[in-house]
Structure formats: C-alpha cells, structure tokens
Amino acid sequence: MVLVFLADGFEEVEAVTPVDILRRGGVPVKTCTVTPGIREVRGAHGILFTADLTPEELPEDETCILLPGGMPGTLNLKASGVVCDRIRRGKERGVWLTAICAAPTVLSACGVLKGEKATCYPGMEGELDCEETLPRQVVVSGKVITGRGPGAAADFGFAILAALKGREKAEQVRSAMCYAGGENL
Numbered sequence: 001m002v003l004v005f006l007a008d009g010f011e012e013v014e015a016v017t018p019v020d021i022l023r024r025g026g027v028p029v030k031t032c033t034v035t036p037g038i039r040e041v042r043g044a045h046g047i048l049f050t051a052d053l054t055p056e057e058l059p060e061d062e063t064c065i066l067l068p069g070g071m072p073g074t075l076n077l078k079a080s081g082v083v084c085d086r087i088r089r090g091k092e093r094g095v096w097l098t099a100i101c102a103a104p105t106v107l108s109a110c111g112v113l114k115g116e117k118a119t120c121y122p123g124m125e126g127e128l129d130c131e132e133t134l135p136r137q138v139v140v141s142g143k144v145i146t147g148r149g150p151g152a153a154a155d156f157g158f159a160i161l162a163a164l165k166g167r168e169k170a171e172q173v174r175s176a177m178c179y180a181g182g183e184n185l
Contacts (some may be wrong), residue, residue: 001028002160003062003086004014006051007077008035011070012043013150014100018157019065025161033059034080044070055082064164065090065099068119069101069149077106084110096163100147100156107144117141119148137181155181 002022004015015031015040022029033041033054039051054057065076065087077083087110090097099107104120105127107113113130117139125133130141136161137152140144145163147156162170 001062002064002066004031004066005083006031006033006041007073008042009044009070010068010073011150012047013153014068017153021157025169026167027164044126058117064096067099067103067106069103074102096143098145098160101149104146116144118146121149
C-alpha cells in the first residue's frame, strides 16, 4: 500500500496525478492528513480534499510513502512529527520513499537522503543533503524517488508504479492513458 501524506497547502496535481496512476496500475493507495482527528485538507489552490485516514489510523503495512510538494504544504509536512517518524521507520524497513517538488526537502530534514541522488523544485537544491542533485524530471536512487515539480507529476507517478509493479505494468498504464512522456520508464 502507498501512503500519501497530505498537509494543508499541498500541490494538488502532485498528489492526485500519482494517486490516479497508481490506482490504475492496481496499487492500493491511502491518503492521510497530518492533523490528528481531521480528514479534510485544503490544497495550495484552494481545492478541498477528504483523506482516507487521520494520523491515529495509520496502518503499518505501507510499501511506499509519497509526499507531494507545494507551499505551505511542504513546511506543514516538515512540522509534522508523524511524517518524519514514519519516513525514518520506512527507511529502516526498506519502504520506497518518494517526494516531489519542494517535498524532497522533507526527506532531507528527516535524514534519509544522505548518499542518494535526487531532484527537486529549481532553487531548492541547497536544502537537500543528498550526494548529488540532478536537473531531471524524476530521479530514482536506491529506494528513493524524487520529482522536480508539478509538470513532472505524471512521470513521477509512472516511476513509482514501475518501482512497485514493474516497467511493463507502468508502460501498460501509460499507453492506456495516451501519455506521451515517460522519461524514466
């Protein structure tokens, strides 16, 4: 199961696009707010979402954690002890850790990017403590997948699907969606 953390001010396309791609590929996905007891969360562009879970309801069976970027969503993710704790435990358990746009800075803040290559929203590279930042749409390094920004949301989703279900499944979904991109498939 992919666990997607949603914090007020998240970039909507960076959450919805990968979630849609993963579900089309047969991957179970659950969204979770970072605010105890509250399922509603508002995106950076004012769209209101209802998450599947609250922090109190978190399962222990995720195979992947996904962090959408956006502002102030990324800052709200960083401020959440639940998110960082889950990321650190995920790293120890070999869970895929994925973040897009500004959210790779959350992975850095939690200490899980050391020794990895990554990408992020242009201008935020200085906030990453990774081995190397690359100006690519998507970077896969070990069990970490990072995406550059909103325009990379589909490529990011397909890279996660390929990691979880294989390149063939990712290509099937990409083809069925008539998506012409896909630098990392």
